[in-house]
Amino acid sequence: MITEALSGVAIGTIAGIVPGTHPNLLATLLASQSATLILATALAHTVTSTLALVYLWYPNEDTVLAQHPIAQLSARGLGHEAVKLLCLGNILGLTTATILTPFLLMALVVMHHTLAPYTVIIVTCLVLFFILHEPTISRKIGAVLVVILSGVLGHITLNSDITDPLFPLFTGLFGIPALFTQFAPRPPTRRQQPTDMVRPNLLQLATTVLGSIVSVSTLTLLPGMSVSQASLMSTFLLRIKKYTYLVLLGSTQTLDYYFSLLSAQTLGKTRNGALEIIGAHHFTPANQWLFISVLVFSTALATLATLYMSRHFPHIPHPRLLTIIVLALLFGAVLYISGHNGILVLASAASIGALPLLFKTNRTHLMSCLILPWLIRYGI
Amino acid sequence: MTERFIIILALMLSIISLPVLYFSTDETRGIELQGTITPSRSLLTVIQLRTRHNLTPGARITARGRILTTPNHVAFITDDIT
Numbered sequence: 001m002i003t004e005a006l007s008g009v010a011i012g013t014i015a016g017i018v019p020g021t022h023p024n025l026l027a028t029l030l031a032s033q034s035a036t037l038i039l040a041t042a043l044a045h046t047v048t049s050t051l052a053l054v055y056l057w058y059p060n061e062d063t064v065l066a067q068h069p070i071a072q073l074s075a076r077g078l079g080h081e082a083v084k085l086l087c088l089g090n091i092l093g094l095t096t097a098t099i100l101t102p103f104l105l106m107a108l109v110v111m112h113h114t115l116a117p118y119t120v121i122i123v124t125c126l127v128l129f130f131i132l133h134e135p136t137i138s139r140k141i142g143a144v145l146v147v148i149l150s151g152v153l154g155h156i157t158l159n160s161d162i163t164d165p166l167f168p169l170f171t172g173l174f175g176i177p178a179l180f181t182q183f184a185p186r187p188p189t190r191r192q193q194p195t196d197m198v199r200p201n202l203l204q205l206a207t208t209v210l211g212s213i214v215s216v217s218t219l220t221l222l223p224g225m226s227v228s229q230a231s232l233m234s235t236f237l238l239r240i241k242k243y244t245y246l247v248l249l250g251s252t253q254t255l256d257y258y259f260s261l262l263s264a265q266t267l268g269k270t271r272n273g274a275l276e277i278i279g280a281h282h283f284t285p286a287n288q289w290l291f292i293s294v295l296v297f298s299t300a301l302a303t304l305a306t307l308y309m310s311r312h313f314p315h316i317p318h319p320r321l322l323t324i325i326v327l328a329l330l331f332g333a334v335l336y337i338s339g340h341n342g343i344l345v346l347a348s349a350a351s352i353g354a355l356p357l358l359f360k361t362n363r364t365h366l367m368s369c370l371i372l373p374w375l376i377r378y379g380i
Numbered sequence: 381m382t383e384r385f386i387i388i389l390a391l392m393l394s395i396i397s398l399p400v401l402y403f404s405t406d407e408t409r410g411i412e413l414q415g416t417i418t419p420s421r422s423l424l425t426v427i428q429l430r431t432r433h434n435l436t437p438g439a440r441i442t443a444r445g446r447i448l449t450t451p452n453h454v455a456f457i458t459d460d461i462t
Contacts, residue, residue, distance in 0.1 A: 297393070300394040304390050
């Protein structure tokens with residue numbers, strides 16, 4: 001068990017700093033391995049991908065909203081502060097939830113039975129809320145367009161016979177547009193110095209972590225809702241300030257796995273790609289603490305590795321060359337896993353994924369690729 | 381201070397979780413096959429795996445198709461087979 005957990009942490013840590021990779025891709029490649037290895041890999045990747053986000057500027061669907069505060073810190077040469085805040089959130093959220101496990105297990109079951117009859121209404125309201133949350137009329141119209149187009153693509157893709165349809169879909173919607181932003185002209189990057197300047201106070205931290213637990217546990221029960229949407233909800237409800245937002249985002253990232261684990265165990269539903277690949281039936285009350293320990297162990301080790309690497313992160317001399325290599329790898333992976341039809345989905349998804357950048361809207365609207373097919377299936 | 385706090389917390393958590401990992405076994409690898417194969421889908425899976433990988437009866441197989449050949453050659457699978 002320890003060997004598998006350590007191997008998972010090593011694989012996830014290395015893959016996490018490679019831009020454009022996603023825990024679900026690793027889980028797909030490791031599908032024949034044990035659940036411990038897959039979970040440890042996914043968690044380590046989630047934690048260390050912070051480095052790609054801060055120093056190489058590659059967000060995924062979970063971290064798209066973090067671009068703004070990270071850009072502000074990086075512009076002042078404080079990228080290490082952003083890494084620390086994200087790591088603090090990663091570890092603090094998971095620790096608090098682990099301590100509260102018996103209570104959260106009961107709360108999840110109660111909430112599931114309470115919300116289940118109204119799921120369609122709640123999901124529809126949330127989609128409308130995220131559209132109306134856009135600040136201007138033109139962005140609201142852009143958001144509607146993104147919701148419809150990504151939803152239609154999701155509906156077509158998920159009802160096709162493509163192998164592992166989510167992989168080309170998500171890579172196209174989130175990965176490829178993020179990689180292409182590397183080709184846009186950017187201001188010269190400032191040299192990053194390890195400092196200890198940003199210190200959130202205890203009350204802010206407690207509010208943020210508890211807020212993330214409430215939002216992730218609620219959105220875990222709603223189909224198609226992502227980590228970034230949970231963060232957006234918490235930010236709106238708790239009026240979280242810009243740097244504490246990074247703690248919130250870090251916390252929601254690890255809590256996504258934690259609550260998916262509890263959901264698989266109690267409700268038989270996985271809400272996370274890696275856990276879906278392992279299979280919900282593997283998570284039982286008997287091995288509950290074993291898998292929570294895997295989450296805690298891999299998060300803790302990956303946090304230590306991330307902090308160390310952040311202090312020694314090398315300057316990338318040719319970031320665009322790295323982008324081209326990653327693009328070629330992703331293209332090859334889609335062709336290998338999903339075939340020629342997967343490439344078609346990838347191209348369509350990448351075109352739609354570029355729209356939020358064009359309209360300057362929130363990229364979380366792209367999650368409609370899962371929400372709309374679900375609403376068509378269960379709501380109509 | 382923040383960084384030191386994170387490091388101390390991470391070290392504590394990794395040490396606390398070590399005994400649980402050390403003394404546990406990952407049951408997703410499967411349980412020993414006892415009795416008869418009842419669901420037709422599971423039987424089909426086993427037959428397909430045997431055909432594809434040229435397995436002899438008694439080879440170890442997990443629910444997700446991983447082959448675990450051991451000196452004992454005991455059939456292993458999770459809850460697909462009862």
